Amino acid sequence: MPSREEVAYFGAGPAPLPTPVLEEGARAFVNFEDSGLSLAEISHRSPTANKILADTKAALVSLLGIPDNYDILFMHGGGSGEFSAVVYNMVAVWVEKRRRLAEKELGSDEEKILERVRREIREGLRLEYIVTGSWSLKASQEAANLLEPLKNGGKAENFVSIVTDAREWNEGKFGKIPHEDTWKMTSRGGSAFAYYCDNETVDGVEFPSFPKCLMSKDGEDDRLVVADMSSNFLSRRVDVSKYAVIYGGAQKNIGITDVTLVIVRKDILATVPSPSFLHAVGVWSPPAILNWSVIAKNNSLYNTMPIFSIWIAGQVMRSLLSTHGDTKVSGQEAVANAKAEIIYRILDENPSVYQIVPHKDVRSRMNICFRAGDAATEKEFLEGAESRTLQGLKGHRSVGGIRISNYNAVPMANVQKLAEYLKDFAQRMR
Secondary structure (H helix, E strand, C coil), X not given: CCCHHHCEECCCCCCCCCHHHHHHHHHHHHCHHXXXXXXXXXXXXXXXXXXXXXXXXXHHHHHHCCCCCEEEEEECCHHHHHHHHHHHHHHHHHHHHHHHHHHHHHCCCHHHHHHHHHHHHHHHCEEEEEECCHHHHHHHHHHHHHCHHHCCCCCHHHCEEEEEEHHHHCCCCCCCCCCHHHCCCCCCCCEEEEEEECEECXXXXXXXXXXXXXXXXXXXXXXXXXXXXXXXXXXXXXCHHHCCEEEEECCCCCCCCCCEEEEEEHHHHHCCCCHHHHHHCCCCCCCHHHCHHHHHHCCCCCCCCCHHHHHHHHHHHHHHHHHHHHHCHHHHHHHHHHHHHHXXXXXXXXXXXXXXXXXXXXXXXXXXXXXXXXHHHHHHHHHHHHHCCEECCECCCCCCCEEEECCCCCCHHHHHHHHHHHHHHHHHHC
């Protein structure tokens, strides 16, 4: 049986964790800080749990430089749960803004306010989705499904505006981000939010930077930007102030499965209509377990949270702070870039053996997707990798191929070990 040190794991999630964090976690799981209790046993209402929440938040604020006008939530459901949470919460915010404006202009005539907001929903509500891969596509499909009750004889898709679908610009496949000049943006006033997935885990596509057309402009309504950063979270600098909401499942770069982090602007949390008004205009109110305002008011303890998972996330964050010092997440960005560059260089040097899936200008640093000839050759590649204890390299079941997930906890030594195999396999295939 191989030891942990002998195995180089490149799985897409659950992903590797730093060995020191796992070792600390093993001790904490049995007897946390000599309390005689497992960290998995303590009450989520206890002072210990509250301190863990506070310490983890503080570490994340320090790493990313999160401004004071944002809150950090710990939630269930993973990224897929946030597909729904985004729709429920952001549509409610859009409705409440219109209710307040109608009340200001029409006074207290409730029927006129209801009539006006219903009309504005029918005619103006738009949820903008930038579809560049499997996960943003799933998010847009969930939005259409949740908005089905609003269609009133029309189509729910009318509310979901596909700003761009990368497949239309890449022969029916994902692997490219179309130029922003081709995006079909709606008016800022009509848009409840603009949504994109910063790194597409399945398809190996990553946004090089924040989309310029989503930036706020003087004299225009703020376009509320929501980003799924599940698979590149804490791997590069992020200007949090450009976003209304950032979220990510923990199981890639943050910790273990069972917790989802949401960074949300506080004015979003304060713009909440009454459930009765939402129901009156035909909109579902957010279920409590997905309601960001409810979760924030309860310090993420509305129900029983996995404190052990949150503690692991905090340990990972503190290890990054300890490793990189004053450079914080920028230090990790340099490491991530260096690891990705080693792998892509070898793939580019052997084009007859390896065919990289995404276009060069949108290659993911986290999920490196490529093909290695036909199915038989790829099977041979994977079997050879396993014989060298290089594991987790099979592509997603929906697209096949090879996928190297280069998450933060993958050490440089493992990348170099994989690089040698890539060279050896290419030499053998020539």
